[in-house]
Amino acid sequence: MSTFKAPKGTYDLLPPDSAAYLAVREAIAAPLRASGYGYIETPGFENVELFARGVGESTDIVTKEMYAFETKGGDRLALRPEGTASVLRAALEGNLHKAGNLPVKLWYSGSYYRYERPQKGRYRHFSQVGAEAIGTEDPALDAELIILADQAYRSLGLRQFRILLNSLGDQECRPVYRDALQSFLRGLDLDEDTRRRIEINPLRVLDDKRAEVQKQLTGAPVLRDYLCDACTAYHEEVRALLTAAGVVYEDDERLVRGLDYYTRTTFEFVHDGLGSQSAVGGGGRYDGLSEMIGGPALPSVGWALGVDRTVLALEAEGITLDLPAATSVYAVPLGEEARRVLFGLVNELRRAGVSADFAYGAKGLKGAMKNANRSGARYTLVAGERDLAEGVVQLKDMESGEQQAIALAEVVDRLRQTV
Numbered sequence: 001m002s003t004f005k006a007p008k009g010t011y012d013l014l015p016p017d018s019a020a021y022l023a024v025r026e027a028i029a030a031p032l033r034a035s036g037y038g039y040i041e042t043p044g045f046e047n048v049e050l051f052a053r054g055v056g057e058s059t060d061i062v063t064k065e066m067y068a069f070e071t072k073g074g075d076r077l078a079l080r081p082e083g084t085a086s087v088l089r090a091a092l093e094g095n096l097h098k099a100g101n102l103p104v105k106l107w108y109s110g111s112y113y114r115y116e117r118p119q120k121g122r123y124r125h126f127s128q129v130g131a132e133a134i135g136t137e138d139p140a141l142d143a144e145l146i147i148l149a150d151q152a153y154r155s156l157g158l159r160q161f162r163i164l165l166n167s168l169g170d171q172e173c174r175p176v177y178r179d180a181l182q183s184f185l186r187g188l189d190l191d192e193d194t195r196r197r198i199e200i201n202p203l204r205v206l207d208d209k210r211a212e213v214q215k216q217l218t219g220a221p222v223l224r225d226y227l228c229d230a231c232t233a234y235h236e237e238v239r240a241l242l243t244a245a246g247v248v249y250e251d252d253e254r255l256v257r258g259l260d261y262y263t264r265t266t267f268e269f270v271h272d273g274l275g276s277q278s279a280v281g282g283g284g285r286y287d288g289l290s291e292m293i294g295g296p297a298l299p300s301v302g303w304a305l306g307v308d309r310t311v312l313a314l315e316a317e318g319i320t321l322d323l324p325a326a327t328s329v330y331a332v333p334l335g336e337e338a339r340r341v342l343f344g345l346v347n348e349l350r351r352a353g354v355s356a357d358f359a360y361g362a363k364g365l366k367g368a369m370k371n372a373n374r375s376g377a378r379y380t381l382v383a384g385e386r387d388l389a390e391g392v393v394q395l396k397d398m399e400s401g402e403q404q405a406i407a408l409a410e411v412v413d414r415l416r417q418t419v
Contacts, residue, residue, distance in 0.1 A: 009116070009124030019323050021127070024310050025109050028129040028152040035148060037107040037131055042086040044111065048076040053292050054085035054261055065114040079113035083130040083304055084261070084286065085293065091134055092295040102135035103300070109307075121277030121309050130283075132302035134290075139234050142265040142285055142301050143241035149269060149281065149303055150247050156310070157319045161280065163247065164268045166255040167235040168203070169227050170287065174263075177226035178202055188216045203256045209276075222253045231264060238265055261286040265301065271309070273316030280313055281305030328419040329356040330377035332368040334384035342383055342393070345411060352416045372398065378419060381411070 006012055013021055033039075048068050055062055067079040080086050087106055091097060096104045109129045116122055131148070133141045146163065153161055169177060181202045190198070190205075194213065197204050206217065227235070242249055255266055266284035274280070283303025290298035314321065331346050333339040342358065349356040357375055359368035365382075372380045383393040392405040395414075406414055 007124070009118035011123060011125070015326070019326070020311055020314070020321055021307055023321050023323055024156065024307050024314075025127075025129055027156050028149075028305055028307075028310070029107060029109065030155070031148045031151045032107040032131050035105070035144065037105040037133075040087055040090060040106040040108050041110065042080070042083075042090050042108070045077045045079050046086055046089065048078045050085050050089055050293060051078055051081060054088075054289055055082060065116055067113050067115060080110075081112055081114045083108055083110070083112065083128060084132060084283075084302055085289070087130070087132050087302075088134065088289055088295070088298075088300065089293060091132075092290065092293070092298075097135050097296070097298055103138075103141060104134040105132075106134070107131045119277070121274055121312055123308065127307040128281075128304045129307060130302060130304035132300060134300040135298045137287065137299035139237035139265075140241060142238045143245065145283065145301060145303055146238075146242060146249075146267055147245050147247055149305060152305070153269070153280075153310070156314060156321070158271075158310075158313055158317060160273060160317055161269055161271045161313065163249040164252040164255050164270060165239070165242075165249045166252050166266050167223070167227060167231055167264050168256060168262050168266050168284070169223055169231045170263050173226055173228035173231055174223075177221065177223050180221040180226065181206075184220050190216070206254055206256045217254075224253050234264055261289040261292065263287045267303070269305065271313040271316065274309060274312055277309065279306075280309040325355070325376040325378065327355050327357045327375040327377045329354055329379045329381060329415055330359070330372040330375050331356065331381045332359045332365065332372060332383075334365060334382065337385060337388055338383045341388060341408070342381060345381065345393075345408070348412050349415060352412050354412075354415050354419055379415065 048066075051066060052062055066081050068076065069078070070076055087108060091104055091106065107130065109127070111125055111127055113125055115124055118124060131145060133145065150163065168174065182198055185198045185202055185205055190213065194205060194208065205213070206220065208214065239249075249267075255268055256262075262284040264285040264287065268282035269280045270278040271280050272278060281304060283301070285299070285301040287299040289300065290296060329349055331342040333342040346356045346358045357377065359371060363371065369380070378398055380396045380398055381393050382396060387393055387405070390405075391408055393408060393411060394403055395406050395411075396403040
């Protein structure tokens, strides 16, 4: 037993369960790759100020949950708590917005870190797949991203998720709503931390999940009633495009999301089978974020979907993904000459695109066949001195138990067509 364990609130992905996580990542990424989104990868840590400015100094992420540290050189860094600010920083630094082809469409996959109270579906280290469309203000882009996420979830077989949709307005209409909301919130019985939040970003109070706070929010001003004509028209176009695409959504006038950078369209994917941690992903439009972090005006929209919670959603619906076996063919040599021949054959199979493994460690036939069973391989290749003298190997179907001799020269072509 090792002296060390994974840090509290984290987890290890181990075979065979890790295959489901890889399949989820691939399913989420597939519609993005088919829609013009290019892959981007950013460092696991960034300058603290990037998140303080972009995510918001009043957010729980920055004030309570961010892993921040100082390097030996005196730099203040933080493990990335979310992906959007890092991706936008990288796009600006790489001048992708100057290439003349807007929007810049990017997707990413990686680990993120937040210091939270560990519970099922909420970890201190978690995995997300995200997408960002940078540099264009167009309701069709907002709709596209929601449609692609919906498509990804449905490709996995998920059906019991809901899409919540709202508009947060823009710099013209949100200040009027902010004043009305602050006036309402100041009259409530709230703790000091929440009262400070009222003055910095009152919309964050609406995102407070505590029952004692939510109970007092009954009758709070609704942002929808304060939207300007431009924001109303924009939101109606997003709704119309989703409806035309057959994507079912629910209007949620209280949905504000937890980050300061969102404007106009905001949305969340929730799964009711996950209990209190029901959000499996979400996102929205963030037209002012580029300017917040020192860039030019670049209206943008994006989302991030949680891989961990998507796996939990699959479990909640009783969905078992149809995953290919890690190994299709398992080779069992009997004798030194057979080891050399079958090892070469295994490498040929792999080059031909057939997943193959080998009985390493000079095990006897019984032990090697047990390993073949554990591998999940559909076929086993067995060969001894007599087989090699005849120029054949024994091909055993592990499902039916049938076994037949086939010529060495035909093995690769035969299995390439069969598996």
